[in-house]
Amino acid sequence: MKLARIACAAAAMLLLAGCSSRQSIEELLRAPQPNEAQSAVQTALSNFLGEPLQLKYPRGGSEMAPLLFLDLDGDGDDEAAALYVTEGGGTDVHLAILEDRDGSWEVVYEIPGLGPEVAGVEEVPMLGTGTQLVVGYANTTLTDKYLAVYNYSSDSVTQLYSCAYTSYIAQDIYHDGGAELAVVLPVTQASVDIAVLRASEDGRIGVSQTLSLGEKFVSCDGLYVTESGGKTGLVADGASGSEERVTELFVVENNYLVRSEQQVPELSARSVQGLVPTDFDGAGAVEIPTLVTEADVAGYAHRFYYVTWRDMLGVPAWPQEQETPQEPASQPEQDPEAGAEMQAADGADPAAQEPAGSEPEEPAQQPESGAQTPTALSQLDAAALEHTGVRFGVYDSANGYFLRLPLAWSGAVTIEDGVVPDSWRVRDAATNEMLVSVRLAGLDETVESQNYTLAGVTEEKKVYVSVSTLVNSGAADIVLAGFTAMP
DSSP: OTTOOOOOHHHHHHHHTTOOOHHHHHHHHHOSOOOHHHHHHHHHHHHHHTSOOEEOOOSSSSOOOSEEEEOSSSSSSOEEEEEEEOSTTOSSOEEEEEEEETTEEEEEEEEEOSSSEEEEEEEEOOSSSSOEEEEEEEOTTSSSEEEEEEEEETTEEEEEEEEEESEEEEEOSSOSSSOEEEEEOOOOSSOOEEEEEEEOTTSOEEEEEEEEOOTTOSOOOEEEEEEETTEEEEEEEEESSSSOEEEEEEEEOSSSEEEOSSOHHHHHOBSOTTOOOBOSSSSSOOBEEEEEEEOOOTTOTTTEEEEEEEOTTTOOSSSOOOOOOOOOSSOOOOOHHHHHHHHHHTTSOTTTSOOTTSSOSSOOOOOOTTOOOOOOGGGSOGGGGOBTTEEEEEEETTTTEEEEEOGGGTTSEEEEEOSSSSEEEEEETTTOOEEEEEEEEETTOOOOOTTOEEEEEOSSEEEEEEEOTTSOHHHHHHHHTOEEEOO
């Protein structure tokens, strides 16, 4: 029954909906009924304490249960770890470990924690045997947090390490078989520092090195482990000022983390809060937003941004020299109906509106005989011009999503308002050809058009995308598969 969990989905949904009363939140969290094993553990613990108890649910993190079943000592059988408070035990959270002995749960160890709230809890295998329990404690406002690493062995709990912290990440950074903790320490006047906690051969947990983020950081609220090109790195992201964000990259070299030579803070400085390092495809490579330019869209100041993301661990330099795209030997004949379909999907009269991918809204002057016209973006084999570890697209800051566009379109497109409410379009800047149309709808709404594909969903919107039939199929695939909801 590895990692059995108390079901608390209903309470979590209500909590995310914005309940503000601490008492009402805790009542909601207590609402789910425990299963037989969970009920037996609670009963055994209450009998041991001689008074009723209240389980303390974590206020954050991926593990939202106050009662965990896991093999802490590596003997093949699960123990139960409970986080709770009692009236007689003071305001701080306590941790208890229980063993199942002959079908009956018994409390084998109980220890006071480091604060009245649980900021987060997870199991982290830092030593060679069993797994360790990492608990983040906090004050009631979560402004002061304290991290504790516990080890359970021979019916005893040992606190291996504790420190004040603001955030942390647990992962096998050095690929040595045990996880490390990268812990952001509380900000001092001197700098923002990250302590890397690692297990020694004698089973102790200590700081193996301290990373200083430098003068550009005033705080750090994001840590990510990145894997690319046979290398491992640690990405730190945070605030550089009231409106600025910045990123740093450390690379594992000879079992040690060293600062990247790529001047990542300078390249990643940006004034858009919602853009954070992201592993887009889940393959382990974390990409960093490096080129962020606001799109000039009438009526939409500070909403749309052109963004180039880079896997700065696997792509050592960018831009790189690339061959100039060759103009096709012959221009394919345009389908006059293709653009009309996109306009009709927008709800406009195709006879009265410009057919996307056909003629521009204002008649273009015909070139003189023999003169060369610019190659339309729609005709480029954009998929062949993509570069591994680099992606380009548009970030909609008002709705929290990124839409990927072909890298070959970077610097060559414009954005404009759509013809229906809550829509926008992408055009070829040189030819004015319509390339992409995007429409947003409520979560309970549907865009009824065969030309639009549901690309993805944000917290509040559905995002539909239509690509002109004139666009090269490889480029169209990049756009249609390129939606990412941002945090």
